[in-house]
Amino acid sequence: MKFKKGDEILITGGKDRSKKGKIDRVLPKEASVLVPGLNIYKRHVKKRDAQNPGGIIDFPRPIPIGRISLICPKCKKPTRVGFTGVGKDKQRICKKCKQLI
Numbered sequence: 001m002k003f004k005k006g007d008e009i010l011i012t013g014g015k016d017r018s019k020k021g022k023i024d025r026v027l028p029k030e031a032s033v034l035v036p037g038l039n040i041y042k043r044h045v046k047k048r049d050a051q052n053p054g055g056i057i058d059f060p061r062p063i064p065i066g067r068i069s070l071i072c073p074k075c076k077k078p079t080r081v082g083f084t085g086v087g088k089d090k091q092r093i094c095k096k097c098k099q100l101i
């Protein structure tokens with residue numbers, strides 16, 4: 001997985017294209033990430049009890065990693081992620097400024 005929690009990302013496709021956010025959760029199985037406040041959808045919920053009055057709620061849907069790019073913390077540009085080293089020493093690098101990120 002090229003992304004991890006806390007990464008700042010830019011959405012490059014879909015309805016929230018060109019918005020930025022911070023990854024809250026990585027979902028490796030779905031190859032997607034959850035970013036609070038982005039990719040919000042409305043869900044209609046039935047009334048259940050006093051605590052769950054129902055209505056329309058907003059909830060963020062996972063964003064496929066094919067539709068986001070990492071914003072490099074070093075050069076602040078949207079970039080692709082590369083790797084250097086092997087095994088335990090494998091580290092991420094920014095393809096633009098070549099720094100470890």
Ligand SMILES: [Zn+2]
Pocket residue numbers: 072073074075076077079094095096097098099
């Ligand atoms: Zn960079």
